[in-house]
Amino acid sequence: MNVLHQYNLDQKNVCITTNNSSVNCQIAQEIEAICPGFCSKANAVWCMAHTIHLAAHDGLKALGNNSGDSITFTDEDSFNPMSISSLVNPTDGLHLEYNSIISKISCLTSYFHHSPQQQDKFVTTVNLVYENHKTGNANTLLSQVPTQWSSTYEMLNQALQLKDACNHFCTPEALACYWLSTLEWQKAKVMVQFLEPLYGATLLICESTSPMINQALPLYILLIKEIRQVLEQYDVAPIEPAAQAMVRKMSKYISMVLSQSPVICESILDPRIKQVFFATHESTLAEFHTSSLQLLKVFGDKEKKYVNRKDSQLHVNIEGTRGLLDKMYPSTSGEGCSFEKELQ
Structure with missing residues (x-):
């Protein structure tokens, strides 16, 4: 609050970005009390990266719920090859659970990071299997980080790139429980393609040191369309609940953003977006009972207030x-x- 007073921002129209924590919601309400032009519902925009994280988390959780279990993130410091999390129930090819595949790859990754000796063995295996091919720096497995959903994508994608080495590494009987069949690797590929739009959006946001709020609405709209397109391209009925969970989460935030005039105005002012973007996505806007003309009206109303003041x-x-x-x-x-x- 002192900073707002120091830079004379308490009398300006300001917009802040927060996550959905109760502390930040309380701060927004306190700013509203001292800033006449600030409305906590309209001017407090949720962090885009945090929104994507929550959508991905809901999707991965839905994958786990398909079999009644939630996906767990194995802690490499407490790794136990004989723990129940390391054992995967056999399933037939038609009803293969996606969370079982994630669990296998996660356990293999934890085993890889358990000791320097295991890491050296895996690197040797990679060099042996891909002797005549360039693998670049992709000679290790990446671990999941519970607070970073993107680590799940990176773990699956890296393992997929080294699938032959992974299976060769798991040929000993002690590691057979981590071995993946051809069908399992195919399903791992589907998951990577399914999560790729969210991962790409995360990189887009994080690459910028100052991402703008004008990206929020177009980004959410495009993500919903990308997720739906993946479902249309592949026969992935078991993954549909995860897609629906992600779309529901993204839709929730689109509804919130559509009620925030600063975001709408910033988007229309951006020469890369303007009204043209929204006009080409009328069908998606219609799902939220709005249109590009209504968004333009919001912009026009704000413009009149600004010019006439x-x-x-x-x-x-x-x-x-x-x-x-x-x-x-x-x-x-x-x-x-x-x-x-x-x-x-």
């Missing part, structure tokens, strides 16, 4: 900018010049 600071900025340009470009001064009008 008497903002002394804005006037000072215009006069200061005009004075500077008059010195640099005398031709812009004089009677009939419309420069001030253009700035406004």
Whole structure:
């Protein structure tokens, strides 16, 4: 709060990004009490990366619920080859559970990281299996991190790239429980393709040091379409509950964003988005009982309020900018010049 006062932001229209923790919700309400132009529901935007994390978490949880069990993240420090989490019940090819595949790969990864000796053995296996092929730096297995959903994608994708080495490494009887059949690897590939849109969106957001809120609505809309397209491309009925869980979560946040005028205005002002993006995704907007014209109306209403308000600071900025340009470009001064009008 002191920072808002220090930089004179308490009297400005501000927009903040938070996750859904109760502490941040409370902070937004306190800002609303001291900032006349701030509304906690309209101006507090949820973090995009956090939203994607929650959607992916719901999807992975739904995969686990298919068989009545939740997916667990094995702790490599407490790894036990004889623990119940290391044992996978045999299933036929038609009813193979996706969470069983994740569990197998996760346990194999934990075994790999259990000791330097096992890591050396696996690297040797990779070099042997891919003797005539370049694997780059992909000669290790990646672990899951409970707080980073993307680590599940990275673990599956890395194991998939080294599937032949993984199976060769698991030929000893002691490691046979981690061996995956051809059908299991095919299903692992489907999961990677299923999670890839969310992973790509996460990288897109994290690559920027200052991601803008104008990306939120287009990003959520495109993610829903990408998830649905994966389901249409492959016969993945067992994975459909996970897709539905992700779509429900993303839809929840789209509904929230559609009620936040700052996000809508920022998106329309972005030359990469404008109204054209929303016009080409009318069918998705219709699911939320809105349209590109309604979004444009929200923008128009805000524009009128901004233009009609008497903002002394804005006037000072215009006069200061005009004075500077008059010195640099005398031709812009004089009677009939419309420069001030253009700035406004």
